[in-house]
Amino acid sequence: METIANLNLQITACKVRMGIIEGTYHAKSGHPGGSLGLADTITYLYMSHMKVNPQKPDDPTRDRLVLSKGHNAPALYAALAQRGFFPPEEMKELRKIGSRLQGHPVMGVTPGVDFSTGSLGQGISAACGMALAGKLDKADYKVYAILGDGEVQEGQVWEAAMFAAHYKLDNLVTVIDNNNLQSDRTIDEVMSLAPLDEKWAAFGWRVITIDAHDFGQIESAFDYAADVSGENADKPTLIIQKSVKGKGVPFMENKPSWHGVAPNKEQYISAMAGLKVKLVTLEKELSDLQGGN
């Protein structure tokens, strides 16, 4: 990935993180930890990869994204806002009465949201249905499903994994956001998934593992998933992304306690100040690079 493109993505991801903090702080609830960990991938998808049109959110030819880990709605909303589906200022309305930004995503309510999620394990099945529709209609859109690692403990996920491989849904790309933490404790303490990659490969999926905070690796992974020619044909792709829960806000990083708790005022100010410094640094770096040409 070119340096300028990479910097632009980092800048937008930083704004997405600010949106997540803004939203959860004003809502006084929500799930900032996982949302921050997902910020880079979801930024990449909406800003650089997916075929979507903010002026025509229900375009039948669009790529679709199902946030199966629906509690990371703040990341999805902040990314949609950066992509132009609605103003970023609307993040302050998150979880409020009458808001389009419900606690978990709702299709038909928030522009750009492709499916209603929140109950874990269900989104990937809907993504399978969308991918199957794409095959039936001979449409060339892709369907992306983002799951939490803890979510994979749901039996329905494995039903869907069988279904996607059986019906050769190579237009389906699933991301497992592997931050190793779930609500109560670490994944291994609660219910181990290991070996996660081998299990999905055994279910008939192509599996690739990446660093969730490296745009070069993110781009390579989605390019790999997009190539379904030759021996890659007919197989759905799984991207296991090793992420850091709370990424970008140092006091939240790798802390399970930030799964479902909003920052208080002091924490909000501190988090936003840190992100602002990061943003200014990135923007200066970009400007220097462009000015230096």
Next chain:
Amino acid sequence: MSDVVMRATREGYGEGLVELYKKRKDMVVLDADLASATKTAMFEKSHPDKFFNCGIAEANMIGVAAGLATTGKPATSKSAAVPRLVFASSFAMFAAGRAFEQIRNSIAYPNLNVKIGATHGGISVGEDGASHQCNEDIALMRVLPNMTIINPADSVEARAAVLAMAEHNGPVYMRFGRLAVPVFNDRETYKFQLGKGLQLREGTDVTIIATGLLVAQALEAHDILAGQGISARVINIHTIKPIDAEIIAKAAKETGRIITVEEHSVIGGLGDAVCSVLAEAGSVPVKKIGIEDRFGYSGPALELLKEFGLCSENIVKVTKEFCGK
């Protein structure tokens, strides 16, 4: 009775699916390894490329149905959206029961155009026993916002209800039976109107409001009661939600007594739906015939129906007591 054709409503479902495809080429049918029993196999045979067996995985099947139903023609300035028409089938127990939360969160909440074809409803499943006799599905589906519930009385009504789905957007739960039951509607003239109850017999002393396969029993009871000097109105409620409040209120006003008859728990089903209407419209005495708060057991379907009082004889008995005769 020798000239009466006996046919299960699930047969009407399969037949309806095959015919409906002529109108809706976008249609897809899913099943969870019960196609030969639910009769979606009839559709599979005629349109194999639009049929998908999801295996014994009902939760995923409901989600796949939801995802399929998000596609289709979006709204334009000139026309409303035409979402893809999707049917998902299993036994009532595993559709409404096992996949309840998937139906709630992935279909009813986003208001998607999925028709759940649930066969083997009620105790007339018979020998398989209580694990498969779903007497709770109507109660489960009634509480879901956006959900429509249809429980046809014979195979003609079942077929017509399926065909009517071409014009109806949104989630529908359709309950069909395993047991062959009398076909009393005329295939050529029968018209299905969603949400409209049908008065099948006039009567002035009491009204029997029935649904599903017990409508035929109610008709039999009407004839027996007529011979004993009781004039019983008979109403078929094929659409349990939204229920036809008007026909119920009118019957209450004109006959003063209501008996509900259903092959379902007396908790949360047709009887309770009718009582809700009457609580608003002006209360009259009501007797509910259904499965009392208990599980069923194995046995031949017709014998079980009699054991549980879901037969014309018991309807007659209850009606006579109710009318003080």
